[in-house]
Amino acid sequence: MTISIDPQKTNNESLQPKGWLRYFSFSLDHKVIGIQYLVCGFLFYLIGGTLASAIRIELASPMSDFMPRDVYNQVLTLHGTIMIFLWIVPVVNGAFGNYLIPFYVGARDMAFPRLNAVAFWLIPPSGLMLVASYFVEGAAQAGWTAYPPLSITTPQSGQIIWILSVLLLGGSSIFGGINFIATIIKLRRPGLKLMQLPMYCWAMLGTSLLVVLSTPVLAGTLILLSFDIIANTGFFNPVLGGNVVVYQHLFWFYSHPAVYIMVLPAFGLVSEILPVHARKPLFGYTTMVFSIMGIVVLGLVVWAHHMFTSGTPPWMRLFFTIATAFIAVPTGIKFFNWVATLWGGKISINSAILFSCGFIINFVFGGITGVALAQVPFDIHVHDTYFVVAHFHYIVYGGTVFIIFSSIYHWFPKVTGKMLNEKLGILHFIITFIGFNLCFAPQHWLGLNGMPRRVAEYDPQFQFVNQISSLGALLMAISTIPFLINVIISVRNGKDAGDNPWNALTPEWLTSSPPPVENWEGEAPLVEEPYGYGKEIYEQK
């Protein structure tokens, strides 16, 4: 038995709205769904960024004077939840995965187009519900980790809405993961071997495995937590005999892999972007593949390094310290491979590669502080201080968000058929890079000197450094403006891009820009070596 995956057949083209309106309607075309993910995620990024600015304004002075304390907690919680569950995870997985994976496997759509649309359309309602919970009885205020007993004792309607929203987003994530696994493993064009796939496919395969194995555990945990809140059971309530550490174990079993769910696709995307702009083959393809799978396996067994101060027994600390430190090995392999890809290449300076190089720099910094944090004595010293905040943002903003922007600059010509303005793009990069480092580098110092995170008031001795950090946050907020202007101007009257402005070899560039509904007129091209740039250079010599 066979299933039709021709989008023209599944979509009933005559009923679909034409023009740009089709990007805001229910569609089964993987390209439309990818763009929907990106636009929806970016809107939530603007909301989350506004909340982040509010946090930094509050922290510009030592006293709690910009907003009341419980509002500060709500803003903090919403910022974390929105940025993770509604911006980074949907965009690096859903947006780029949906747009690129069918091209990379030589298919006309994902394996399950309807499931794909369902996975996307779960996101806007649950995100809006999360934001709207502020107006009910106050949004959740227990942080994005929702640690009990705090999450049980704070006002409850907001927390319940938070749980519902995260459950729906987790469902969306699982549906997406199932779809990606089926597409990459089963839907490959005949003759395309696994080891010929572009690196992003491998990254998405690893990410989807993590999603399928760990997200359900979070769902189960949150169901138990909601029982604690609604039905007054005592799973995580010490007063009723429960155990909060069990919550932490179950929560971090998802939320540590969640870091890799955010970062692995970024690894894949940067591996696509660097070879194109450096005109060199990706260095060490096989090691890159095995390091991704190594990160997947190790990522699943290191969750307890978030819990060194939760009364973890010493043998457990030893195991989790060693396992965590080991993740530096595959990650280091990837880092050196990227540097080796750049080494001696004909690098063209443009916004895409600038953001990618910014990613490499930031990620090394975040990775090194990560290895430091895996060591128990150091972790106990800086636990729950701004050092952790700085490390986390170096990984997640400096890593993932830089790559999201890099990917937008790289694939914008393919999606719209227009080029982005390079001058505005480079301006965007410079402001973002300076603002980001100004914002988060000083926070390492704050953490080492003992400023706790998640507080609205702090010792006045930290004021000056906090103000530098807030200035950086202001710059990051400003950096969005040239980007938005750039996108709006370029969509309307940018320079025509042509089919393959970067002379790239990966399959999505071998069709017209923007691509037709069926991805290719006629047969899908078989790209045996997606990174065969070196040969081209040698032939020219």
Add this chain to the structure above:
Amino acid sequence: MTTLDSSKEIQKNNSEVNETHEDFRMFGLVTFLIADGMTFAGFFAAYLTYKAVNPLPDGAIYELELPIPTLNTILLLVSSATFHKAGKALLKDKNSDSQKWLFITASLGIIFLICQLFEYFHLPFGLTDNLFASTFYALTGFHGLHVTLGTLMILIIAWQSRINGGRLTSQNMFPLEAVELYWHFVDGIWVILFIILYLL
């Protein structure tokens, strides 16, 4: 460019391959069941940790009665076999036989749920009495939810095969095969649950 220039013949074959693809729905279902299994794994891990770390207060030792859950285990194992019979019958195009076996399977599922409810009403503890009671109800309740969904799906495919003669045939076995796999999965989870919760 390393793009392969193919002959007209290969081109034709490829366009055919690309417009339809073989059925991956079973593959997707297996992936989903792995995910669902991880939810149960989380619950089991929580239960075992509570059992090891948080002992019940003195005098609050609950012995679970074994007869009903043992009966339930047998019911589910038998229902797996009857479901298998339904599939065999459909494969031989004996639609009415297949429907009969499906209805027997669904009845076994319903009897299972009734037995579980009977057990709930005769237990000496309630949901919020203590940690053990809460975990007990969470685990068996979550499994009972799966049985309920499974029973509903069996009734739906039985109805499909009755009303729309063409919907469920030996050529279109997928709905039956999918529900059968799901049902076996739910049975397997029950066996693990029975061992961990009642026997350990």
